[in-house]
Amino acid sequence: MREEFKTIDIGELKETLEGRKVKIAGWIYTKNVLGKLIFYRIRDGTGIIQVAIKRGEIPEDEFEEAAKALRESSVSIEGILRRDPRAPNGLEVRAKNVKILGESLEDYPIKPGETVEFLLDNRHLHIRGLKMSAVMRIRAKTINIMREWLEKRGYVEVHAPTLITAACEGGATLFEVKYFDRKAYLTQSSQLYLEALIYSLGKVYTIQPSFRAEKSRTRRHLTEFWHLEVEEAFASQEDIMRTEEELLIYTTERVKEECRRELSILGREIEKIEAPFRRITYDEAIEALNKEGLKIKVGEDFGVPHEERLCKIFGYPLFVMHYPREIRAFYHKPSSDPRRVICHDLLIWPYGEIIGGGQRIDDYNELLARIKESKLDPSEYRWYLDLRKFGSVPHSGFGLGVERFVAYLCKLDHIRDAIPFPRTPARVYP
Ligand code: ATP
Ligand code: MN
Numbered sequence: 001m002r003e004e005f006k007t008i009d010i011g012e013l014k015e016t017l018e019g020r021k022v023k024i025a026g027w028i029y030t031k032n033v034l035g036k037l038i039f040y041r042i043r044d045g046t047g048i049i050q051v052a053i054k055r056g057e058i059p060e061d062e063f064e065e066a067a068k069a070l071r072e073s074s075v076s077i078e079g080i081l082r083r084d085p086r087a088p089n090g091l092e093v094r095a096k097n098v099k100i101l102g103e104s105l106e107d108y109p110i111k112p113g114e115t116v117e118f119l120l121d122n123r124h125l126h127i128r129g130l131k132m133s134a135v136m137r138i139r140a141k142t143i144n145i146m147r148e149w150l151e152k153r154g155y156v157e158v159h160a161p162t163l164i165t166a167a168c169e170g171g172a173t174l175f176e177v178k179y180f181d182r183k184a185y186l187t188q189s190s191q192l193y194l195e196a197l198i199y200s201l202g203k204v205y206t207i208q209p210s211f212r213a214e215k216s217r218t219r220r221h222l223t224e225f226w227h228l229e230v231e232e233a234f235a236s237q238e239d240i241m242r243t244e245e246e247l248l249i250y251t252t253e254r255v256k257e258e259c260r261r262e263l264s265i266l267g268r269e270i271e272k273i274e275a276p277f278r279r280i281t282y283d284e285a286i287e288a289l290n291k292e293g294l295k296i297k298v299g300e301d302f303g304v305p306h307e308e309r310l311c312k313i314f315g316y317p318l319f320v321m322h323y324p325r326e327i328r329a330f331y332h333k334p335s336s337d338p339r340r341v342i343c344h345d346l347l348i349w350p351y352g353e354i355i356g357g358g359q360r361i362d363d364y365n366e367l368l369a370r371i372k373e374s375k376l377d378p379s380e381y382r383w384y385l386d387l388r389k390f391g392s393v394p395h396s397g398f399g400l401g402v403e404r405f406v407a408y409l410c411k412l413d414h415i416r417d418a419i420p421f422p423r424t425p426a427r428v429y430p
Helices: 060-069 116-121 132-151 191-201 237-258 258-267 282-289 304-314 366-373 378-386 402-410
Strands: 021-034 037-043 048-054 074-083 091-102 176-179 182-186 201-212 226-233 278-282 318-321 342-350 352-359 395-401
Touching: 021 048, 021 091, 037 060, 037 074, 048 237, 060 091, 060 282, 132 201, 132 226, 132 237, 132 258, 132 402, 182 191, 182 402, 191 201, 191 226, 191 378, 191 395, 226 237, 226 402, 237 258, 237 352, 237 395, 237 402, 278 304, 282 318, 282 402, 318 366, 352 402, 378 402, 395 402
Parallel strands: 048 091, 278 318
Antiparallel strands: 021 037, 021 074, 037 048, 074 091, 176 182, 201 226, 226 395, 318 342, 342 352, 352 395
C-alpha cells in the first residue's frame, strides 16, 4: 500500500529535503514534452519548481495524461526531490505519481505578446502570473507592515462608512448612488469621520477604499483605491510629517528585507530614502517650474508632469507645502499667510503625489465661514461642525494612496497593476 503524504508548499522545498519523497500540488506553469520525458514547471502561489516525468517511472496511463495536460491544469504530484543544476532554482522533483485534478479545457489564453486591453479583459487569469503574484505579495506585506508600525505607535484602527452624504474633496469626483428614496455618495476619503474619532481615541487610522469619479486618465488614478488615512489630536503639521517620514522609511526597508524574492522577480532595487525629506513651498515650486519652462501660474494646481519635474529638480521624496487655499478643500487651516493653508503633498518619482496631508481648521466660526465660502451647505456638515463646538483641539492628518505607494515600491508602469481588479473610468469588469 502507498503511503499518504501531506502536500508541501513549493516555497518550502529546500536542499535539506534532497532525496526525500515529497507531495506537491499546483498549476502547470510551463510544459515541455521531449519524447519519453516531460518537464513541467509547477507553481502553487508560494513558489515554482521543475518536475521531471519519465516514461516508465510512473504508471503509463498517468504518463499519457501528463503529456496531454494543457497549461494551467491543476495537478498533484508525488516524487523525489533532487538537486539539479539545470533547474531554475537548482531543485527538481522526479515524479512517481502525477494526478491531473482540474484539466484546462482549452489552450490557456494568456500568452506573451498579448495587448494590455486583452490582459485587462482577462484579469482573472492574468493575475496568476509570476509578476502579478509578486506585486500582490508586496502589496500585502506593505499593508501589514504599515499597520504594524501604526499599532506599535498607539494608533487605533477604525472604519468609516462607504455610503455618505457630505463631500470631503469636492463635488466633481463624487459617485452618486441611489439610497432608497434619497441620494447618497461613495466616500472620497474617511478623513471627516477620522476627525470625529480622535475625540474618542486620540490617534486613529484606517485602511479602506475611497472612491473618486476621476475622469483624468493618468497612470496614477483609479476610481476605487485603498486609502491609508491617519488623524491625530494635538498634532501639528510638523508632527504628522515626521510620522509620514518614519512610516515610509520603515515600511520601505522592511519590504526590501522581506520581499527579496518578489522584488527580484520584478527586477526592482528600491533606492534608500532618508529623513528628513526635502521640503519646499508651493511658491518655490511654481518659481522652479517656470524657470524650467513649464508655464504655471500661482493658484493653479500641479498635474503629473509638474510633479514629475519637481522630483527631478529637487529629488524625492519631496514635501511641497502651503498650497493656495482656493485649490485645497475647505477644512485646511490657513497659515500665517492667509492666502496659503497648512498642508503638504509628498511627491515620489515617477508617480508624483503619494500622500496629501495637513492641519485642519479647529475653530468653529472659521470652519463655518470656509464651508459657506466653498458654496457648501452647512446643514450637511452639522455633525462635522459639532466637533469644533465641544472641546475642539488642534489636529492634523494625512492620506496615503496604497496603490501609488505599491506602484512605487514595485516600479510599475501603471497604478492599475498595484491592485488585482482595477477600477478605472473605462473598466468595471472583471
Ligand atoms: P491627485 O492630485 O493625484 O488627484 P489628490 O490631491 O486628489 O490626488 P488627496 O485627495 O490628497 O489626493 O488623496 C490622498 C492620497 O490618495 C493621494 O496622495 C494619493 O496617493 C491617493 N489618491 C487620490 N486620488 C487617487 C486616485 N484617483 N487613485 C489612486 N490614488 C489616489
Ligand atoms: Mn484627485
